[in-house]
Amino acid sequence: MKIGILTFHNAHNYGAVMQAYALRTILRRMGHEACIINYRNQAIENNYLKKLRVSRTKCSVKRPKSFLKYWKEWRECRYKQSDWGRQCDKFNEFINTVLLEGNEKRIYEHDLTEMSIDGFICGSDQIWNASLTGGLDKVYFLDFREDIFKISYGASRYYTKLNDFEKEYFREKLQAFDAVSVREEQLAIELSKAADLDIKTVLDPSLLLDEADYILLEKPVKEKSKFVLAYYLCEDEMLDECARKAAEILALPLIEIHFYRLKDKKRYQIADCGPEEFLTYFHKAEYILTNSFHGVAFSVIFSRPFYAVYNKDARKDNFLKKIGLEKRKIYSVKEITCDTMTEQFKAAKEILNEEKKNSIDFIEKAISKCAERG
Numbered sequence: 001m002k003i004g005i006l007t008f009h010n011a012h013n014y015g016a017v018m019q020a021y022a023l024r025t026i027l028r029r030m031g032h033e034a035c036i037i038n039y040r041n042q043a044i045e046n047n048y049l050k051k052l053r054v055s056r057t058k059c060s061v062k063r064p065k066s067f068l069k070y071w072k073e074w075r076e077c078r079y080k081q082s083d084w085g086r087q088c089d090k091f092n093e094f095i096n097t098v099l100l101e102g103n104e105k106r107i108y109e110h111d112l113t114e115m116s117i118d119g120f121i122c123g124s125d126q127i128w129n130a131s132l133t134g135g136l137d138k139v140y141f142l143d144f145r146e147d148i149f150k151i152s153y154g155a156s157r158y159y160t161k162l163n164d165f166e167k168e169y170f171r172e173k174l175q176a177f178d179a180v181s182v183r184e185e186q187l188a189i190e191l192s193k194a195a196d197l198d199i200k201t202v203l204d205p206s207l208l209l210d211e212a213d214y215i216l217l218e219k220p221v222k223e224k225s226k227f228v229l230a231y232y233l234c235e236d237e238m239l240d241e242c243a244r245k246a247a248e249i250l251a252l253p254l255i256e257i258h259f260y261r262l263k264d265k266k267r268y269q270i271a272d273c274g275p276e277e278f279l280t281y282f283h284k285a286e287y288i289l290t291n292s293f294h295g296v297a298f299s300v301i302f303s304r305p306f307y308a309v310y311n312k313d314a315r316k317d318n319f320l321k322k323i324g325l326e327k328r329k330i331y332s333v334k335e336i337t338c339d340t341m342t343e344q345f346k347a348a349k350e351i352l353n354e355e356k357k358n359s360i361d362f363i364e365k366a367i368s369k370c371a372e373r374g
Contacts, residue, residue, distance in 0.1 A: 001032050001033070001118040001119065001367060001370075001371060002032070002033045002116070002117050002118045002119075003027055003032050003033065003034045003035075003117070003118060003119055003120070003121060003367075004034075004035060004036075004037045004112075004115065004117050004119075004120045004121070005020065005023055005024055005027075005034060005035065005036045005037060005120070005121050005122075006037050006039055006120055006121070006122045006127070006139065006140060006142070007019070007020050007023070007036070007122065007123060007124065007125050007127060008020075008041075008044055008125040008126070008127065009036050009038075009095060009099050009100075010038075010040050010044065010045060010048065010095055011044055011047070011048060011125070012047075012048040012087065012088065012091040014275055014278045014294055015125075015204075015206065015292070015293065015294030015297070016125055017091070017094060017095060017099060017275050018206045018214075018275065018279075018294065018298075019124050019125060019154075019204055019205040019206045019294075020036055020099055020125075020205075021098065021099060021217075022205040022206045022207075022208055022209045022213075023121070023123070023124065023153060023205035023208075024036055024099075025209060025213065026205065026208050026209070026360065026363065027121075027363070030363070030364060030367070032367070035101075035103075036099050036100060037107050037112070037115075037120075038100055038103065038104065038105065038106055038107045039106075039107045039108070039109075039112065039139055040106060041133045041134070041137050041139070041140075042134065043132065043133050043134035044132065044133065048088065048091070049088075050084075050085055050088040050089075050092075081260055081261055081271065082272075083260065083261050083271035083272040084260055084271070084272075086272035087259070087271065087272045087273065087274070090272070090273070090274025090275070090277075091274065091275065093274070094274060094275045094276065098217070098275075109139055109144055112139065112144050112145070113144050113145050117148060118148060118149065118370075119148045119149030119150065119151065119178075119367075119370060120142050120148060120149075120150060120151070121151045121152070121153050121363075122140050122141070122142055122150075122151075122152050122153075122155060123152050123153040123154045123155040123156075123181075123205075124153055124154030124155065124156065124183060124204055124205050125156060126156045126157050126158055127140035127155050127156070127157075128140065128141075128155050128156065128157040128170075129156070129157040129158050129159070130157075130166075131158070132158075136166070136169060138173075140155075141173040141174075142176070142177070143173055143176070146176075149178045149367075149370035149373075150176060150177045150178055151177065151178055151179045151180075151181075151363075151366045151367070151370070152174075152177060152179070152180045152181060152182070153181055153202060153205070153362070153363060154181055154182060154183045154202050154203070154204055154205060154359075155180075155181070155182050155183070156182060156183040156184060156187065157187065160184060160186040160187045160189075160190050160314075161190065162190055162191075162194055166194075167194040170191055170194050170195055171194050171195045171196070174191065174195040174197055174199075175195065175197070177197075178366060178369065178370050178373075179200075179362070179365075179366035179369070180195075180197055180199045180200070181199065181200040181201065181202045181362055182199060182200075182201060182202075183201070183202070183203075183204055183315070184201070184314065184315055184318060185201050185318055186314065188200065188201045200362055202358070202359040202362055203352075203355050203356060203359040204293075204294075204297060206294060206297055206298070206301075207297055207300075207301070207352065207355075207356065208356055208359060208360060209301075210301070211283075211301055211302055211303070214279050214283070214298075214301065214302075215279075215283065217275070217276050217279055218276055218277075218279045218280040218283060219274065219276035219277050219280060220280065221277050221280050221281060221284070223255060223281075223284070225253070226252050226286045227252055227253045227254070227255045227284075227285060227286060228243065228246050228247040228250060228252050228253070228254045228255070228285065228286060228287045228288075228289070229254075229255050229256075229257070229281055229282065229285035229287070229288045229289070230243035230254060230255070230256045230257070230288075230289045230290065231256075231257045231281075231282075231288065231289075231290040231292055231295040232256065232257065232258050232259070232290070232291065232292075233290070233291050233292035233293075233295065234291065235258075235262070236291055236309070236310070238309055238311075238331055238332070238333070239289060239290075239291050239309040239310075241333045242289050242307060242309045242330065242333050242336055243256070243289045243309075245333045245336045246287050246289055246307070246336055246338055249336065249337075249338045250286060250287060250338055252286055252287075253268060254267075254268060255268050255270060255281065255285075256268060256269050256270065257270050257271075257273050257278065257281060258270070258271045259271065279298070282295075282298045282299065282301075282302050282304060283302050283304075285304050286304075286305075287304070287305050287306065287338060288304050288305070288306040288307075289306065289307045289309055290306065290307075290308060290309065291308070291309050291310040293313075293315055293316050293319065295308075296308045296316060296319065296320065296328075297319070300323065300325070300345070300348060300349075300352065303345050303349075305338070305339065305340055305341040306328060306341075307328055307329075307330050307335075307336065308320065308328050308329045308330070309330055309331060310329065310331065311331050316329070317329070322351065322355065323348040323351045323352050323355075324344070324347055324348055324351055325344060325348050328341075328344075
């Protein structure tokens with residue numbers, strides 16, 4: 001069947017682009033003609049422009065104190081860094097060549113109504129998070145035509161609780177879906193109540209592929225010797241301390257991946273990492289410390305021993321608990337021992353393989369049901 005994928009494929013986030021790649025790969029292995037639709041929510045697009053600027057008002061120019069504040073922010077703007085520009089170029093190259101396969105024409109809502117296609121799958125990123133998309137975007141609810149099948153795979157939103165407007169909106173829109181699945185268990189519970197539907201919980205698509213699939217995408221990095229890797233979704237002092245402690249215990253250099261370069265020049269920072277290089281660093285690392293969900297996911301995929309260093313995050317908690325690795329969550333440098341995790345990974349992979357099967361079954365059954373219906 002001819003299937004279009006609607007997701008945040010254009011977000012300059014390692015997890016976002018890899019989950020889009022993974023879902024398309026799985027659909028093609030099932031024999032479908034799957035492609036990623038180059039629809040771009042403007043609010044998402046605005047976050048990843050190569051030349052972002054510090055906001056300026058008339059007040060910031062006319063009043064001396066305000067002007068000095070604006071000038072300081074402009075001088076220190078992380079988006080002026082050369083690293084940011086190189087990172088943007090690498091993401092855009094991956095998005096255009098790998099995800100869109102050279103078909104860079106931007107698709108708008110009116111194009112979707114005329115597209116020759118059997119159905120759409122929306123997901124798996126936070127496509128139902130109104131704070132990210134500038135209000136609930138009806139395109140991600142497939143609310144633009146009635147003559148195709150509609151499936152959500154692992155759709156998500158940061159806040160699981162729904163207000164009264166959202167309850168009614170989700171109830172109305174999800175009734176038109178042929179099958180609905182989300183990433184988080186609590187969100188499934190909330191939406192099931194609101195829409196009176198059987199809503200499944202599935203794995204993030206990035207977890208449906210194996211190590212060998214991602215190795216094919218890797219690009220060489222200059223670091224040849226062994227190293228400890230710290231990947232920061234957001235800056236955190238405890239992650240700093242834990243990463244340094246692990247590097248000290250293992251007597252290895254510490255490499256840090258950030259989205260922008262910090263001022264501390266003593267730290268070995270990488271702030272211009274592309275998606276393919278990101279995979280290489282995870283594959284080659286001796287040990288990984290991260291506060292990112294996808295940092296945890298790729299640590300597991302590559303069987304690299306890791307610590308998930310964060311305070312509160314239901315999504316990471318659920319995943320670690322599901323595969324029996326909840327003890328890898330820490331938030332104190334005292335918990336660092338740098339054990340090898342060999343037996344832990346063996347048990348976790350068995351659970352993960354079963355979860356993969358269930359998630360792929362959801363996709364196959366949902367599409368088969370739609371095909372039978374015609």
